[in-house]
Amino acid sequence: MKQNFPEDMNEPRTTVAVRGKALMDVSITSDKKNLSGLIDFAKDLKTQILGVEGISEVSIYGDSDMYYNIQIDEKKIESFGLSKTSVFNALSGLSYIYPIGKIEGGSKHYYLSTFNGKKTSEAMEDTIIRVDGKQIYLKDIATVQKRYEDASTLSSINAKASLTLAISQQDTGNALIAKNNISALVDTVSKQHPEINFLIHNDNSQRIKDRLNVVVSNILFGLILVSLLLVLLINTRMAFIVAVGIPTSFIMAAIYFYLLGYTINMISLVGVLVALGIVVDDAIVVAENIQQKLEAGLSPKDAAIEGTKEMVKPVTMASLTTLFTFIPLLMLSGTLGEFIKLIPIAVSALIVASLIESFIFLPIHAVHTLNNNSKVLSWERANRIYSWVIHKHIHYRKTFLFTFLILTPLLIFLMTKESKFQMFPRFDATTVNISIKADLNTPIEEINKIVNEISQDFVKVKDKFSIETVSSVAGYRRNSGSNSESYPYVGYITLELYKLEPQNVYDKFITPYLSFYYDDTGMIRKERSQVISKKLRNFIEKQNYKQKYNLDEIFVLERRAGPVKSDIQVGVIVDSDAKIFSAMSKIEKALNSF
DSSP, rough: GGSSSTTTTTOOOOOOOHHHHHHEEEEEOOOSSOOHHHHHHHHHHHHHHHTTTTEEEEEEESOOEEEEEEEEOHHHHHHOOHHHHHHHHHHHHTTOOEEEEEEEEEEEEEEEOOSSSOHHHHHHHTTEEETEEEEEEEETTTTEEEEETTOOOOEETTTEEEEEEEEEEEEEEEHHHHHHHHHHHHHHHHHHHSEEEEEESSSSSHHHHHHHHHHHHHHHHHHHHHHHHHHTTTHHHHHHHHHHHHHHHHHHHHHHHHHTTTTOHHHHHHHHHHHHHHHHHHHHHHHHHHHHHHHHHHHHHHHHHHHHHOOOOHHHHHHHHHHHHHHHHHHHOOHHHHHHTTTHHHHHHHHHHHHHHIIHHHHHHHHHHHHHOOOOOOOOOHHHHHHHHHHHHTTTHHHHHHHHHHHHHHHHHHHHHHHHOOSSOOOSEEEEEEEOOOTTTOHHHHHHHHHHHHHHHHHHTTTTTTOOOOEEEESOOOOOSOOOOOOEEEEEHHHHHHBBBOOHHHHHHHHGGOOOOOOOOOOOOSHHHHHHHHHHHHHHHHHHHHTTTTTEEEEEEOOOSSOOOOSSOOOOOSSSSHHHHHHHHHHHHHTTTO
16 A cells, blocks of 8 residues: 555554553652753653553653743734734744753753743743844734643642653553552652652552452352351361362362463452352262262262262253353453453353362362261251141142232332343442533633632542542543543543441451451541532532633543443434534433433
C-alpha cells in the first residue's frame, strides 16, 4: 500500500497500544520549589516509575505550559492603516529565543540565551512594535492574556495546587508488587528531596487486597467448616484424608492456570469458592465407600481399590454433568464474556483436579490412614426419620403431587414477578467522584477555579462524609458512561473515603485472622459508599453549584462492578444537530421526572 501514498508524506508507522489499569496516584507539592522546578522533578520521577516492573504508563496532571493569547482588533488595524500580514510578522518576532551557548551537566543540559520577551500580560501590551514604518503600542491594536493551553490539565490535592502522577499497570502486571516497589521508590526520593511533599492516594492495590481478603478468608473458613463437619459427622481419619485432598486439587488447578497463561484474580477466586463444595463432595463419596469396604472386612489396600473402582462411574458422571452446566458461560461473547469466563474455567479445572485427586491420591492416603477399627457416626436415627417422612409422602402421594404441581408454578411466578434484576450488585467503594462540565467557551483557568472552590467545600466537610483526601483535575473528567474526556471546560474531583469498618461478626472476628493482607488502618467509616453518594448528591444540590457557576453538568459518579458502564443507553438518530439537541433535552427532562 505504501506506493499508493503521496511521496511527500511522513513514513507510516504501526504501534501496538498497550492497555493499562489504573494503579495509584502520587501527588507532589512544595512551598520552596516553583512550578517549573516541580514539573522537571515530576518528569524525572515519571522516568523512574516507568522503570518499575509491571508499570505501563504514567500521566502527569498539572504540568501545564503557559502562553500569551493575543487577540487582535481588526477595526483598530484598519484605523491605523496597517496590513494584517505586516502585523502578524511583527508579532511573530516578539518572543524569539537567541541561544548563545549551553552548559552540559550529568543529567541535564542548560541552554544560555538572550532575554526573550516580556513576562507579564501588562508588560507585553506595553511593547512597542514597528509595522509598515509606524511605531505603535501592542495594546493599541490588541489585548493580551497569559493563559494555559486548552489541551493541558491543572491538578490539586486537598484544595492545594499540585502535580499528580497517575500510574497505570500492565494487564499482566502484579499490582501488589508494583505498589510496594513504587512506595519504596517514593520513600527513597522523599528522603533525598525533603523540600517536596509526597502523597500516595487513590491506591487500587489496597482495594485488591481488601477483595482478596474477603475471598481468601471465605475459602479458608469454608475449609475449616468442612473439616469440622467431617470430624463430627463421620470420623477424624476420613476428615483428614478429605481435607488433605482439597489443597491438592487447588495446586493442580493452579498449575493448569499457569500453563495456560491465566491469572489468579478476583474472578477466578470466585470460581474457586463456587467449586469448593464440588471438590469436597467427590472426596467424601469415595472415602465413605472405602470406609464401608473396611467395615465389611476387607484389608485397607483391598478396600481402597474396590471402594474407588465402584465410585469411578457415578462420581465421574456427576462431575461431568456439573461441568457441562458451566460450559455455556464460555460461549458468552463481548466484554461480559471476557469478564466472567474465568469462573467456568476455574470451576472446570477444579472439577477435573478433584477427580484426579479422588481416584489417585485419596486411595493412597486411605490405605495408610483408614483402618477397620475406625468408628463412624451412627446414622440410624436420621435414617428412621427420613424413612418415616418418605413413607408419609408415598402414602398421601396424590395430595402431595397436587399440592406440588399447584404451589411450585405459583411460587415461581410470584418470585419472578417480584424479583429485581441487576447485572452486577453494587459493592462498597473507597472513592466517589464528582464530574463537572461547564460551558464550551469556559477556559481552563476558570474551570480550575471552580473545581478548587468546590474542592475547598468538600475539605471543610471531610469528617461529615468520611473523606480522607480530596484530589481534583481541571481539563479532564469521566462522563456518566465512565468514558474519559479531555477538554478545557471539564473537571473531575475524586473523594477518597476511609475504609469501611467491620459490618458483621464475620468481618470483625474471622476475616482479620484468615486474611493474608489484612490492614485495619483508616477503617473508621460507618456508612457504605452508596449512602455517602446519596448524601453528596443532596449536598451538591443544596450548595446550588450548577446555577452558581453556570455549569452544564455536575453529578456524582460511583464506581461500578463489572464491565457494564451504564444500565441503559439511549441513542438518537436524526438528520440535523438541532433536532438531536432538542430530542436529547426532552429525553433528559422525561428521565429526570422519574
